[in-house]
Amino acid sequence: MTNGAATHCPYCALQCAMTLTTPAALTPASRPGSDPVPGQPPAEAPLLDVSGRDFPTNRGGLCRKGWTSASLLNHPGRVTAPLLKGADGVHRPIGWDEALALVTTAVKDTRARYGADAVGVFGGGGLTNEKAYQLGKFARLALGTSRIDYNGRFCMSSAAAAGMRAFGLDRGLPFPLADLDSASTILMLGSNVAETMPPFVQHLQGARDAGGLIVVDPRRSATAAFTSDGGGLHLQPLPGTDLALLLGISHVVIHEGLADAGYIAARTAGYDAVVRSIASYWPERVQSLTGVPADLVRDTARRLAEGSRQGGSYILTGRGVEQHVDGTDTATAAINLALLLGLPGSARSGYGTLTGQGNGQGGREHGQKADQLPGYRKITDPAARAHMAAVWGVPETLIPGPGLPAVQLLKSLGQPDGVRCLFVHGANVAVSAPDANAVIAGLRSLDFLVVCDFFLSETAAEADLVLPVTQWAEEEGTLTNLEGRVLRRRRALAPPPGVRSELWIMTRLAQALEAPSTFSENPETVFEELRLASEGGLADYSGIDYAMLDRGEAAYWPYPAGSTGTPRLFLDAFAHADGRAVFTPVTPRRRASASAGPADAADRAGKPMTLITGRLMEHYQSGAQTRRVAALAEAQPEARLQIHPAAAAAQGIAEGDFVSISNGRGEVSCRAELSTDIRPETVFLPFHFPELESANRLTEAATDPISGMPEFKFSHVWVRPGAGNPRANELPASELQKEGAS
Numbered sequence: 001m002t003n004g005a006a007t008h009c010p011y012c013a014l015q016c017a018m019t020l021t022t023p024a025a026l027t028p029a030s031r032p033g034s035d036p037v038p039g040q041p042p043a044e045a046p047l048l049d050v051s052g053r054d055f056p057t058n059r060g061g062l063c064r065k066g067w068t069s070a071s072l073l074n075h076p077g078r079v080t081a082p083l084l085k086g087a088d089g090v091h092r093p094i095g096w097d098e099a100l101a102l103v104t105t106a107v108k109d110t111r112a113r114y115g116a117d118a119v120g121v122f123g124g125g126g127l128t129n130e131k132a133y134q135l136g137k138f139a140r141l142a143l144g145t146s147r148i149d150y151n152g153r154f155c156m157s158s159a160a161a162a163g164m165r166a167f168g169l170d171r172g173l174p175f176p177l178a179d180l181d182s183a184s185t186i187l188m189l190g191s192n193v194a195e196t197m198p199p200f201v202q203h204l205q206g207a208r209d210a211g212g213l214i215v216v217d218p219r220r221s222a223t224a225a226f227t228s229d230g231g232g233l234h235l236q237p238l239p240g241t242d243l244a245l246l247l248g249i250s251h252v253v254i255h256e257g258l259a260d261a262g263y264i265a266a267r268t269a270g271y272d273a274v275v276r277s278i279a280s281y282w283p284e285r286v287q288s289l290t291g292v293p294a295d296l297v298r299d300t301a302r303r304l305a306e307g308s309r310q311g312g313s314y315i316l317t318g319r320g321v322e323q324h325v326d327g328t329d330t331a332t333a334a335i336n337l338a339l340l341l342g343l344p345g346s347a348r349s350g351y352g353t354l355t356g357q358g359n360g361q362g363g364r365e366h367g368q369k370a371d372q373l374p375g376y377r378k379i380t381d382p383a384a385r386a387h388m389a390a391v392w393g394v395p396e397t398l399i400p401g402p403g404l405p406a407v408q409l410l411k412s413l414g415q416p417d418g419v420r421c422l423f424v425h426g427a428n429v430a431v432s433a434p435d436a437n438a439v440i441a442g443l444r445s446l447d448f449l450v451v452c453d454f455f456l457s458e459t460a461a462e463a464d465l466v467l468p469v470t471q472w473a474e475e476e477g478t479l480t481n482l483e484g485r486v487l488r489r490r491r492a493l494a495p496p497p498g499v500r501s502e503l504w505i506m507t508r509l510a511q512a513l514e515a516p517s518t519f520s521e522n523p524e525t526v527f528e529e530l531r532l533a534s535e536g537g538l539a540d541y542s543g544i545d546y547a548m549l550d551r552g553e554a555a556y557w558p559y560p561a562g563s564t565g566t567p568r569l570f571l572d573a574f575a576h577a578d579g580r581a582v583f584t585p586v587t588p589r590r591r592a593s594a595s596a597g598p599a600d601a602a603d604r605a606g607k608p609m610t611l612i613t614g615r616l617m618e619h620y621q622s623g624a625q626t627r628r629v630a631a632l633a634e635a636q637p638e639a640r641l642q643i644h645p646a647a648a649a650a651q652g653i654a655e656g657d658f659v660s661i662s663n664g665r666g667e668v669s670c671r672a673e674l675s676t677d678i679r680p681e682t683v684f685l686p687f688h689f690p691e692l693e694s695a696n697r698l699t700e701a702a703t704d705p706i707s708g709m710p711e712f713k714f715s716h717v718w719v720r721p722g723a724g725n726p727r728a729n730e731l732p733a734s735e736l737q738k739e740g741a742s
Contacts, residue, residue, distance in 0.1 A: 005021075006488075007489050008481075012356060015358065019051045022493075023047075046071050079460070082096060100505075103450055106464075114420055118147075119144075121423045121425070122423070123425050127426045128362075134519060134526050135367070140399055149404065155360050157704070158330070158704055159317060163353070165332070166583075172361050173483045175352065181205075181206050183307065184207060184212045184307045186315075188317075191316065194617075218612060243330040244588050246333035246337055249301045254278070260308070260340070274340075312349045321334070323713045324713055325704050335351055336583055347568070355481075408708070421448045424460075427459070436697045437666045446464075449465075452467045470502075477523045478523075484556050507521045541557055608716040609681055609683050611716070613696070613699065618633075626688070639688070660722040661683070665700070
């Protein structure tokens with residue numbers, strides 16, 4: 001074991017720096033797999049101590065999840081051998097040789113019967129760069145399939161699409177996070193960083209001290225609460241109206257002469273069309289559409305303009321405004337506003353989007369997405385295909401074309417022309433995907449499902465075969481944080497004997513399937529190939545290697561060989577051929593009804609409410625990890641529906657009562673939490689919990705036509721009193737048989 005491994009937190013994209021050390025009382029003999037030693041800690045005691053490490057993003061701080069992260073390394077529920085599901089539905093251990101043979105046979109049989117695209121891969125934004133890269137290569141060359149996508153489609157896809165069309169390049173924050181420290185004004189839309197990445201909050205303090213923190217959220221979230229006592233403004237729009245709000249702010253900027261005319265003329269294209277597109281969004285009309293007072297719309301525009309002339313202004317977007325069927329257009333409206341004010345590419349101002357998953361940035365750059373090849377190359381670009389064919393040493397014709405984005409991929413499960421054999425890596429789609437009942441039904445209809453995980457997650461529980469894989473502190477690799485900075489993950493201890501790295505698994509399966517090219521279980525070897533694969537692409541890592549990262553050098557991509565990297569993008573030019581950023585006119589589209597009401601007409605009394613979903617401080621994503629941490633589960637043991645007291649009173653609901661939340665896709669039952677921090681027509685449900693508390697049983701699988709992002713943040717639901725505690729061990733069959741609404 002290496003004592004004092006310098007690494008990074010396994011959770012969000014802030015990637016807080018930490019040091020892992022062996023507890024003084026924990027001798028090698030007391031580790032799992034050894035006989036107990038009298039007087040030594042039991043195996044359940046944390047194998048490693050966690051301490052915060054000084055780093056520009058977290059400055060030594062960690063959140064509750066980070067402090068408790070090591071407790072999962074020897075959790076009693078850890079999967080430490082391949083598990084095969086029997087005819088009785090029970091998973092039992094088998095050997096690795098048998099497991100790999102079963103997978104190989106399943107793939108060969110599926111391809112022979114249905115074709116290569118009947119094999120699918122669903123990846124994750126928490127995989128290291130090396131695993132994400134090799135997974136894309138494995139899917140396309142070893143499996144021969146185009147059917148690969150990943151859970152980042154649920155996270156960053158709308159902001160990425162907006163960034164690509166505006167700037168020609170997508171990097172979450174195109175500047176170091178520490179640049180926010182000196183800002184006098186920060187507009188944050190749809191992100192609750194105080195709970196989702198708490199150490200981030202210190203970077204907002206300068207704007208708050210200047211009275212310039214502006215938070216847009218239908219709830220008075222913990223982040224919105226920072227605007228009190230003169231800290232700034234909280235704008236509380238109706239869910240789904242952020243696009244109209246941004247158009248209203250832009251209207252004020254233009255019509256009050258606050259736009260940066262010199263910047264617009266010198267560095268942008270398409271300004272006149274945007275002016276025409278927002279002409280009808282004057283503040284009073286925007287107030288009628290969004291519920292945000294016209295005076296606050298004007299005040300926001302003026303503060304942003306003043307900040308851009310003084311200490312600096314930044315506009316930041318998050319999932320709250322992006323996880324919609326018009327998420328790309330909403331993110332585009334935020335970029336248009338930033339361009340009007342001359343923020344992107346400025347040394348003191350900017351626009352950025354806050355990546356959520358640990359490797360949400362790097363995970364989308366190197367081949368997991370259905371439409372991309374490594375280096376952020378388009379899979380339909382002949383030059384990109386030729387480059388990858390040369391790196392992989394295969395004919396270009398062996399590289400499949402574009403596949404299906406995540407929601408379409410999941411809808412195809414078990415269908416006649418869809419995926420019949422599925423690999424899942426680093427994702428828990430049974431909880432995290434929209435219209436979860438339909439997704440679980442799809443998983444159960446597969447001929448073969450193999451899941452790589454370290455716990456028996458809700459998705460792994462559906463698998464025919466579960467393959468145990470390494471956790472973060474047991475592996476080497478790299479990740480790319482929300483700033484586009486490439487970081488080193490370092491191994492601090494050996495994994496349990498029966499556990500394997502996903503690189504090892506892919507390498508062995510590629511050999512068994514007689515795949516072309518080469519595959520490696522060594523992370524540095526894979527990274528060296530990734531460097532070659534990314535060279536010349538938008539996300540160029542060719543100038544980065546393990547040695548420089550181990551020396552602590554900052555490495556922001558693009559980092560071409562021979563350069564010093566790019567901490568701040570667009571200072572001289574944008575990534576379009578003419579060097580200009582592009583304004584794209586956008587206007588709200590009328591939403592199709594997001595409600596398919598209950599069949600029982602008696603349940604339709606009153607109006608449906610709007611459900612929004614999100615995170616709690618104690619939990620992360622589907623909760624498959626954090627719900628297993630005792631301290632976190634004790635603090636937040638169950639889902640609770642946040643509802644305004646007036647709305648609750650109208651239904652006869654009191655604090656702590658069980659309530660039923662339903663629509664045509666499913667039903668959730670949990671306790672009510674009454675709060676004036678939410679709008680009266682809106683309810684909020686965290687998405688970390690499974691089964692009868694699973695928020696995504698209610699969300700819609702409708703998607704943004706550009707990005708493929710699902711509509712997570714706007715669902716019509718009916719809320720009524722429930723009957724007692726209905727928590728169950730599995731979903732009712734009647735729910736699983738329902739078809740998801742489209």
